[in-house]
Amino acid sequence: MSHASFARSVAVLLAAAWFPLYAGAQPAHPPVHTGRAPAGMVSIPGGYYRPFYITKGIDSVKIEPFFMDVRAVTNKEFLNFVTANPQWSRSRVPASLAERGYLRQWKSDFVIGGVALENAPVVNVSWFAAHAYAAWVHKRLPTIAEWEYAALAPLRWAATPSRRSGTIDGEAKRELILAWYARPNGPLAPAGTVNENAYGVRDLFGEVWEWTQDFNSVIIPADPRGEANPSSTCGAGAIGTIDPGDYATFMRFAMRNSLLAAYTVDNLGFRCVAEDRN
């Protein structure tokens, strides 16, 4: 074993110990599509998504192929945007576009204040700010349908010294996600290091909530025990979903439902998507 390969093995082991759900080494399985995606993005093949909340007459939504950011947007990347667009700096952003807590984890308008923070997902950004950032990088925010569709993929379980690599799906995946949602906020891991899925998308679970383009489009009541949707065929809220046992998905919809576009929240960030025009 050469020095280089030994060092690499050690690095992999350390990474595996540090991020037990993603070893940071070779993916357990190659992504479905890789060739055409722009840097930092992966291809999500088209297909059909069955909306979580049942709407009369809509059994599934067609998803066109798209590219999705591998990881959540970082503070460092967002600083580039703010530097180029100083109207989006903390002291200049109008209250109508971002609440008082906007980027409050930063030291000042143009100073993040810490390397670890630079590489962590940006949070405390309003939907307006996330939307503006996406436009600036010639991308857009994912729709709920796109986000949830990409999130349906099984998670990859990277190899560790004691077990082979594999995937986590079904109940096990659900439990893993639920366990994260059930824990209080902790310090954020560097973006791109958590829970890679079969498409090669990381951080969808286990890092931060993420804005979606149409976060406020689903007409669900703030009181989930009521009617899920005025146009739904079923009465009670939970009955109006495709799977009342999917608590993790309930939580994401509840979170989206609690937001307004100017809100800034400590554990709410975003990622971008782009059209796959090929």
Added chain:
Amino acid sequence: MMSRSKPLAAFLLPLFCITSFIACGKKSGELPALTGATREAVLTEPPMVPARVNEDGPQKVVVHLEVREVVKPLTNGATYTYWTFGGCVPGKFIRVTEGDEVEFHLSNPSSSKMPHSIDLHAVSGPGGGAEASFTAPGHTSVFSFRATTPGIYVYHCAAAPVPMHIANGMYGLIFVESRSNPLPPVDHEYYIMQSEIYTTGHYGDTGLQEFSFDKGLAEQPTYVVFNGSVGSTLGPTALKAKVGETVRLFVGDAGPNLASNFHIIGQIFDNVYEEGGTNVNHDVSTTEIPVGGATIVEFKIRAPGTYHIVDHAIFRAFNQGAVADIVATGPEDSTVYSHQQRYENYQ
């Protein structure tokens, strides 16, 4: 002029009174005018209950309650991520008087992961406040309601998925005391709630325990507890009383699944305010409390010693944690209870 207007006034005044009386009876008979005074509600952590407030009349009562997601002990060596109203399980006790206008401020700190809300069973209105109080992390909701109906009521979070929010500890009691017929004075008032905890691990497993959806759906709890954890009210934290004193317990059942067969070993309840309503039963040993319901029990301590509060579905007490204690001190009275007098061979 004066003499001519008098008969008219004499005619109009009774008419005015009658119409206003009818209007009162129709529209606001249950809602007497507020005195104009405002007070901040004193909230207490279990097992304590706020003292009764002597008001001149219905007031505006401001309640500030903060949601907190905290990791706390579940049993020896095990912890659980509790979602709480005020940092404790059950949530802080709220006490108001019939007719008060409650201005409720529900705050969800930015450190929270989840949106939360509150449905108070004391509210007359759709959702019990749930929709009005649905709050994202880092925000506060304010809504008001009139405490129209006396009683002891459960409150709980109603954000999706509701069963998990309740299972994780988001419940408490609000007492709306009758203005015309307040409860008689007692020596001690305490606050207890029974609930179940569903974990992926077994009873007694150590470390941070995680919520089990499967066990919750199957209604097979890992733990059944009083006041949120195994042993919350045992030993140094047991309830205290002296011989000859009267005790009132405000007892709620948060579920999420199991009704309580509420019993105190070695006690007979002098009064049970059944389901928190106006029906008062006497000389009861075990009373059932439905999930989402609450009751008030009163009794007198007649002999010193330790009294175990249990759910008399007894596996829950013996194997799942549903025990709390009252430690009573004072002189023995052998005419009330003798202890063992003889122990003999029997063949």
